[in-house]
Amino acid sequence: MTQYFLKSEKDGFKKLFEDSFNSFFDELCRYAFTYLQDRERAKDTVQVIFAKWWEKKDSILIQQTVRGYLYSAVYHHCLNAIRDDKVRKSYAENYKRTEAEAREFVDTVCYEEVDFKIRQTIESLPRQCHIIFCKSRFENMTYSQIATDLTISIKTVETQMTKALKILRGSISEIA
Amino acid sequence: MNAVHKVDEELITKYLAGEALPEEAMALHDWVAKSEDNKRMFLQLERAWNLGNDAHVAESYDKEPVWKNLSALSEQLPLREKRNSYFTLSRMAAAVALLFISGWVIYSLTDRKDRPSNEFIVSKTKVTILDQKLPDSTRVVLNRFSQLTFSNNFSKSVREVSLVGECYFDVAHKPDQPFIVTVDDIKIKVLGTAFNVKEDSTLSIVETLVTRGVVMMYNINDSLIIRAGESGVYDKTTKNFKLLSNFDVNNVGYATGKFEFSDTSLKDIAIHLEKVFGVKIYFENPRLQACRMSSTFENNSLEFILKILSATLNITYEIKGNTVNIAGNDCQ
Numbered sequence: 375m376t377q378y379f380l381k382s383e384k385d386g387f388k389k390l391f392e393d394s395f396n397s398f399f400d401e402l403c404r405y406a407f408t409y410l411q412d413r414e415r416a417k418d419t420v421q422v423i424f425a426k427w428w429e430k431k432d433s434i435l436i437q438q439t440v441r442g443y444l445y446s447a448v449y450h451h452c453l454n455a456i457r458d459d460k461v462r463k464s465y466a467e468n469y470k471r472t473e474a475e476a477r478e479f480v481d482t483v484c485y486e487e488v489d490f491k492i493r494q495t496i497e498s499l500p501r502q503c504h505i506i507f508c509k510s511r512f513e514n515m516t517y518s519q520i521a522t523d524l525t526i527s528i529k530t531v532e533t534q535m536t537k538a539l540k541i542l543r544g545s546i547s548e549i550a
Numbered sequence: 551m552n553a554v555h556k557v558d559e560e561l562i563t564k565y566l567a568g569e570a571l572p573e574e575a576m577a578l579h580d581w582v583a584k585s586e587d588n589k590r591m592f593l594q595l596e597r598a599w600n601l602g603n604d605a606h607v608a609e610s611y612d613k614e615p616v617w618k619n620l621s622a623l624s625e626q627l628p629l630r631e632k633r634n635s636y637f638t639l640s641r642m643a644a645a646v647a648l649l650f651i652s653g654w655v656i657y658s659l660t661d662r663k664d665r666p667s668n669e670f671i672v673s674k675t676k677v678t679i680l681d682q683k684l685p686d687s688t689r690v691v692l693n694r695f696s697q698l699t700f701s702n703n704f705s706k707s708v709r710e711v712s713l714v715g716e717c718y719f720d721v722a723h724k725p726d727q728p729f730i731v732t733v734d735d736i737k738i739k740v741l742g743t744a745f746n747v748k749e750d751s752t753l754s755i756v757e758t759l760v761t762r763g764v765v766m767m768y769n770i771n772d773s774l775i776i777r778a779g780e781s782g783v784y785d786k787t788t789k790n791f792k793l794l795s796n797f798d799v800n801n802v803g804y805a806t807g808k809f810e811f812s813d814t815s816l817k818d819i820a821i822h823l824e825k826v827f828g829v830k831i832y833f834e835n836p837r838l839q840a841c842r843m844s845s846t847f848e849n850n851s852l853e854f855i856l857k858i859l860s861a862t863l864n865i866t867y868e869i870k871g872n873t874v875n876i877a878g879n880d881c882q
Contacts, residue, residue: 546594546602
């Protein structure tokens with residue numbers, strides 16, 4: 375793994391910038407995607423992070439790896455994005471609206487057999503597990519929001535989420 | 551990073567659910583890259599999170615366009631070679647202007663209508679014809695082996711769908727929300743009308759038949775207005791549009807349920823019936839294909855139509871699953 379330390383020495387910086395971009399662009403996008411659930415937005419976020427880094431290159435002094443710096447930047451940027459424009463909320467609303475309005479349309483045509491079986495699996499999850507998984511997956515609530523909502527501990531949310539995904543993985547590998 | 555994070559199913563789940571801290575995400579990415587087994591386990595869980603839909607999972611992010619934007623930025627904001635306070639101010643002004651420009655670039659990128667990562671609803675059909683309503687109550691009849699895609703933002707301001715194959719649209723009239731069909735590299739725009747779009751990859755054309763109203767077919771260079779009763783053809787190779795003053799209504803029979811045969815050969819009738827009913831028609835006696843007849847059908851079954859044909863032309867037919875055998879002597 376390429377590890378660089380942030381030093382804005384004039385000759386090295388351009389190379390460092392380019393190398394970092396090539397090495398970390400994809401994984402940073404993937405990380406951003408887990409928060410934003412939108413590939414294009416994830417990509418834009420990472421672009422902004424690199425642009426900011428370039429702009430601030432003379433003033434920035436960070437005692438960590440470039441990779442750590444970039445990951446933290448993506449993390450904070452995503453959290454702000456979610457808070458500011460309530461991505462999660464609108465995403466959930468869109469999902470519901472589309473789901474409701476286009477259900478008839480979707481049901482008959484959109485889901486290949488795999489999805490149908492997975493939906494059956496989701497329906498058949500233990501009650502609490504089902505509720506927690508749906509809140510996270512479809513309503514895009516954070517673990518802590520779910521914990522508050524259901525007055526349970528975050529640890530319980532983590533455990534139930536893990537369980538749900540394990541069961542889903544099992545049913546998918548059965549089909550595949 | 552010194553903190554060691556144990557990567558297990560719980561952490562992977564957390565990551566997929568958008569809960570991972572930067573160090574956790576790094577640990578996970580490293581862990582996935584470490585062995586094939588790890589990668590397999592991660593992909594399985596990712597697939598589960600995506601509910602089996604792994605269409606975009608493996609795809610890497612296209613970094614070329616992003617790098618281009620960043621290069622433009624780095625050219626205009628050069629590295630500081632020497633500290634000269636006289637230049638600092640103008641540099642700052644340039645930086646502010648650039649921020650504005652780059653902000654605009656990013657904005658316009660995210661605002662692209664064809665942004666691929668919107669939540670898309672895909673209607674796909676193989677052996678059946680789908681007669682459905684879109685969220686705006688536009689009727690769409692999707693022919694066999696065709697695919698229609700629209701985003702979850704559909705019907706917000708512009709109603710956009712993209713098509714592969716053939717589809718008949720009866721568009722709900724909404725003057726302030728144009729309805730746009732993207733096929734291949736062209737678009738077809740309407741306000742409220744009924745028309746059929748067919749992308750024919752064998753002939754390398756896109757054909758639009760308008761049964762009601764007016765539509766516009768266009769690409770970045772050219773456009774074509776098509777009125778009811780006319781059809782427009784776009785040649786994908788030459789990138790030219792052509793207007794035809796009429797079309798065979800039987801071409802949209804699969805959607806309208808209407809056939810108008812006037813002195814039509816049995817060969818052509820069979821082609822239309824095959825298309826609409828999804829059957830294969832065989833002639834035991836090839837000469838029968840030359841028989842001609844005139845008749846109009848509306849929402850009739852295949853059996854009914856064959857009965858009329860056999861009575862008129864003095865032929866016999868047999869339906870076996872998806873095949874129809876037509877037999878008989880020459881028609882009088």
